[in-house]
Amino acid sequence: MGSIVNSLRLITASCILCLPALLSAGKLGSEKNNLRLEKDIHVIQSILNDNRLKANGLEAEITYLEYQVVAAQRIIKLVDREETIGSNEIVRLSDQLRVLKAERTISINQYQSLLLEEYKNRDYRAKLYFLASSKDIKQLVNRLTHLNTLKEFRIKQLKALSNKQKEVEDKLNVYNGSKKQKESIADKKVNEIVRLNELLRTLHQKYKVVESENQSLFVDLQSKEERLNKALNAVRVKHVKSKKGSSAGDISFSWPVSKGLLVGKFGVSKHAKERKVQVLNNGLDVLVSKDEPVHAVQSGLVMAILELPGLNHSVIVNHGGYYSVYSNVSDVLPKVGDKLEKGNPIAKVAQSDQGLSKLHFELWKGVVKLDPEQYLQGTLD
Structure with missing residues (x-):
């Protein structure tokens, strides 16, 4: 995720610098200031975008770990109840496990295909340096990152299937295991919950740091955008006045x-x-x-x-x-x-x-x- 956004940051900053060279050799002081402001705005926006991706990733990881905690708690309760089930339920769980394994294999193949597609398209980003509009840059990078978004979806899908597969396997082990084996499973789950809760605390702290940084960046972004907007309006007014006072032979x-x-x-x-x-x-x-x-x-x-x-x-x-x-x-x-x-x-x-x-x-x-x-x-x- 971070590499795509870092590419966006580099591309937007570079194109802002490349565009003047493409269009004109002369630069006025006010134009330089506007370009500098615009560059700062795009960098801040790309950092905010980076942080949003980080926050989304942290949220997904938190959800993934929370599911594991709940699944572990269910297995512990299952051991404590000392339930016995019939052969039909064992068969149902075994069939469910086979289906999950098959789905996981399909998802792995789809994920590998995405990685291959991403590898084939690895040189496309270099061509973005020749684009003449920062807005087009954002649009095109967004479309390039569609591939990355799909890849992230496949990763989440794989994690969800792995979680469900592990839970079904644990249920079968509980139902088929001896009393000693069941106690061992329960002990492992207790230790797993302790480990997962520690990871969750760390992830929640990281999430708070990202959100705090976003608030600070947003204040800075608003200030720079106000200054740039005033500068752009001043340029617009100047050109409108110039146009009104120009001769009829001017370009239209x-x-x-x-x-x-x-x-x-x-x-x-x-x-x-x-x-x-x-x-x-x-x-x-x-x-x-x-x-x-x-x-x-x-x-x-x-x-x-x-x-x-x-x-x-x-x-x-x-x-x-x-x-x-x-x-x-x-x-x-x-x-x-x-x-x-x-x-x-x-x-x-x-x-x-x-x-x-x-x-x-x-x-x-x-x-x-x-x-x-x-x-x-x-x-x-």
């Missing part, structure tokens, strides 16, 4: 899609599910119909087409110092180096596994992220 942009619903706006906003977490959006998110075509917002040169197997595309177009970024698209038509006219088709909006088609669009001037809504002409239908 059309919307990348003709129809859709704006579901994500530029700037810092609260996370949709975790309200205590704030999310920085470098552009706009537009929910559209299936296979909605994406068009060039202005004439320009295709600068980059970024692709990861199974993870869709991002297209970057240079408009003479302005840069438009179209992410989560498929069926890309132009190639790197192609010249585009305003309105030329670029791609189609890709569809997620949940059946949703959502375009992420960004607009830059040099190294400055712009609020696309302030520059796009017209409206969405």
